[in-house]
Amino acid sequence: MHHASTIATIALAAALCTPSAGVQAFDDAQYPDLRGQWTRAAVPGTVDEPRFDPSKPPGRGQQAPLTPEYQAIFEANLREREAGVPGTWPGPSCLPPGMPAQMTAYRPLEFIVLPNITYIRIDYIRDTRRRIYTDGRDWPKQVEDGFDGYSIGKWIDEDKDGKYDVLEVETRHLKGPRNFDLGGTPLHEDNETVIKERIFLDKADKNLLHDEMTVYDHALTRPWTVMKSYRRAADTKPQWDEYMCAWESKTVRIGDETYLLDKDGFLAPAKKDQAPPSLKYFPTQR
Amino acid sequence: MIYRNLIGTVAFAVGLTMAVVDAWAFDQAKYPDWAGAWRRVPVPGITGAPGYDQTKRLGPPQQAPLTPEAEAVLKASMADQAKGGQGNYPTYTCISPGMPRVMTPYGAMEFVITPDTTHIFVEHVHDSRRIFTDGRDWPKDMHLTLQGYSIGKWIDTDGDGRFDTLEVETRGLRGPRAFDASGMPMFSDPDSRVLERISLDKSNPNVMLNEITTIDKALTRPWTVTKKYSRDPKEKPDWAEDNCAEGNGHVEIRGKAYFLSGDGNLMPTSKGEPPPDLRFFKQK
Numbered sequence: 001m002h003h004a005s006t007i008a009t010i011a012l013a014a015a016l017c018t019p020s021a022g023v024q025a026f027d028d029a030q031y032p033d034l035r036g037q038w039t040r041a042a043v044p045g046t047v048d049e050p051r052f053d054p055s056k057p058p059g060r061g062q063q064a065p066l067t068p069e070y071q072a073i074f075e076a077n078l079r080e081r082e083a084g085v086p087g088t089w090p091g092p093s094c095l096p097p098g099m100p101a102q103m104t105a106y107r108p109l110e111f112i113v114l115p116n117i118t119y120i121r122i123d124y125i126r127d128t129r130r131r132i133y134t135d136g137r138d139w140p141k142q143v144e145d146g147f148d149g150y151s152i153g154k155w156i157d158e159d160k161d162g163k164y165d166v167l168e169v170e171t172r173h174l175k176g177p178r179n180f181d182l183g184g185t186p187l188h189e190d191n192e193t194v195i196k197e198r199i200f201l202d203k204a205d206k207n208l209l210h211d212e213m214t215v216y217d218h219a220l221t222r223p224w225t226v227m228k229s230y231r232r233a234a235d236t237k238p239q240w241d242e243y244m245c246a247w248e249s250k251t252v253r254i255g256d257e258t259y260l261l262d263k264d265g266f267l268a269p270a271k272k273d274q275a276p277p278s279l280k281y282f283p284t285q286r
Numbered sequence: 287m288i289y290r291n292l293i294g295t296v297a298f299a300v301g302l303t304m305a306v307v308d309a310w311a312f313d314q315a316k317y318p319d320w321a322g323a324w325r326r327v328p329v330p331g332i333t334g335a336p337g338y339d340q341t342k343r344l345g346p347p348q349q350a351p352l353t354p355e356a357e358a359v360l361k362a363s364m365a366d367q368a369k370g371g372q373g374n375y376p377t378y379t380c381i382s383p384g385m386p387r388v389m390t391p392y393g394a395m396e397f398v399i400t401p402d403t404t405h406i407f408v409e410h411v412h413d414s415r416r417i418f419t420d421g422r423d424w425p426k427d428m429h430l431t432l433q434g435y436s437i438g439k440w441i442d443t444d445g446d447g448r449f450d451t452l453e454v455e456t457r458g459l460r461g462p463r464a465f466d467a468s469g470m471p472m473f474s475d476p477d478s479r480v481l482e483r484i485s486l487d488k489s490n491p492n493v494m495l496n497e498i499t500t501i502d503k504a505l506t507r508p509w510t511v512t513k514k515y516s517r518d519p520k521e522k523p524d525w526a527e528d529n530c531a532e533g534n535g536h537v538e539i540r541g542k543a544y545f546l547s548g549d550g551n552l553m554p555t556s557k558g559e560p561p562p563d564l565r566f567f568k569q570k
Contacts (some may be wrong), residue, residue: 021464026313026314028310028312032481035402056514093531094528094531095531095532096529112398112400112405114398114400119398119405121405121414122568125531126412126529126530127406127412127413127414129405129414130524133315137522143524144524144526144527146526146527147527147529148524148527154569222427228318236384237418237420237425237426239428239429239435240416241427241429241431242412242431242432242433244380244381244382244383244412244432246379246380246538247381252537252539254537254546254550254551255549255550255551256550260540262566264540265539265540265541266539266562266563266565266566267539267562267563267564267566267567268566268567269567271565273568274567275567276564276567276569277551277564278551278552279552279564280559281547281550281551281552281553281554282552282553282554282559282560282561283558
């Protein structure tokens with residue numbers, strides 16, 4: 001009798017304290033604290049030119065495992081860059097860099113972790129908000145390709161301490177043109193890229209975040225894996241400056257040609273002996 | 287003895303449960319359900335680009351309380367647009383329209399609520415926002431932006447224990463900004479600000495209301511409009527990208543607007559518009 005009363009009492013107390021059905025609660029203590037402003041972590045002993053593999057020098061130093069066809073495109077890009085033209089890097093046209101380049105953090109990142117989705121905000125060229133769905137959904141049968149792609153993720157508790165520590169992500173459904181970085185290492189024009197990521201805080205430093213990224217792409221001879229790292233800003237209330245590409249870009253794309261805008265806004269050639277744009281549609285020029 | 291045991295048992299059970307409750311740091315139940323994709327509600331009979339007050343047509347029908355100087359800018363803007371120009375509306379170069387124009391969403395809008403910040407994502411040009419709800423003060427060195435710096439506060443107006451209204455103030459606004467596609471101007475200055483009260487329509491939770499008041503030197507008095515958004519019924523909305531620069535045929539050279547033809551060549555946008563100065567090119 002006494003034992004039954006105790007059980008009933010505990011059940012009653014628990015019922016009183018348990019939220020009613022339908023009320024949402026988010027145990028954010030289960031997830032790593034990814035709040036704050038994250039910037040690209042400098043790799044000691046290297047220059048801080050943003051690049052896909054931070055551990056290697058930019059350009060040819062990246063040693064990207066490109067097919068011969070795409071190595072040739074890359075070399076052409078390098079020649080154009082040396083001549084002052086952006087090559088196939090879409091940034092000066094104000095097209096978004098897309099995945100994977102945007103995870104190079106040309107500008108600060110912000111992570112928003114919620115039960116069914118993790119957002120990554122990046123204000124660079126486009127005010128990107130990557131959506132990484134963690135609600136257990138399947139790949140959609142039909143989805144519009146995008147520069148950010150479509151990402152499905154899963155939280156993992158690797159060290160079995162009852163708290164998630166790794167976000168595994170797969171991204172598909174990408175569109176182009178895209179490059180690995182502004183050095184002009186190209187991705188394949190078929191846009192069949194698949195990107196896998198493992199995002200996790202450094203075990204020794206909770207203000208250091210890693211993104212182990214593997215890219216599968218037909219421009220490559222094999223999957224290419226790199227480790228990107230980001231450092232959390234000390235300021236817990238950072239300002240988020242906006243980036244308006246049209247104000248920053250000093251180039252204009254007319255047809256297949258890229259031109260420069262000089263300091264006074266006049267159109268100027270981007271390479272030696274570049275012909276001016278055709279003015280055939282201006283009546284006074286006919 | 288039994289009575290004391292019962293009290294002890296209840297206290298023990300409550301204690302166990304409270305330990306779990308403490309871990310629920312973010313009680314989403316305290317906030318309104320603003321999930322999903324929101325789009326502006328079209329107004330019957332009002333066609334074309336939406337005016338800032340969506341219930342009225344663009345331009346003078348808006349009956350905006352403009353100063354004479356601002357009226358003159360609007361008039362010149364619409365005259366330029368009638369001839370094919372862009373007027374006083376710089377968004378054609380993919381510059382964000384800024385606040386408050388971004389709250390006339392041209393694309394789908396998403397509200398992401400966290401305890402410290404409510405993010406508003408708008409799939410258009412560069413229109414997303416952050417509204418800080420962590421009780422912070424205005425920063426001493428506020429960086430000026432087109433979206434401004436927004437601080438908000440959640441209010442429980444009906445006392446039911448759940449927040450229902452987000453009050454927002456936005457300062458730190460820079461230009462150039464216009465209220466809408468007519469080029470109706472704002473004259474950004476340190477005193478410019480935008481106040482909002484965002485809430486669900488009490489008679490229809492799939493309609494959201496945003497009462498926006500703009501204070502600006504282009505206006506003779508604060509101007510308040512109420513915007514309406516409707517929720518997409520799809521539980522898993524399609525968030526298609528809208529990249530302004532993609533397929534954008536507009537080109538600006540030294541403040542002049544041009545257009546790219548189907549064959550990729552420069553075209554004038556108005557009759558008699560001269561071509562760009564090509565002084566730096568070797569002419570044949």
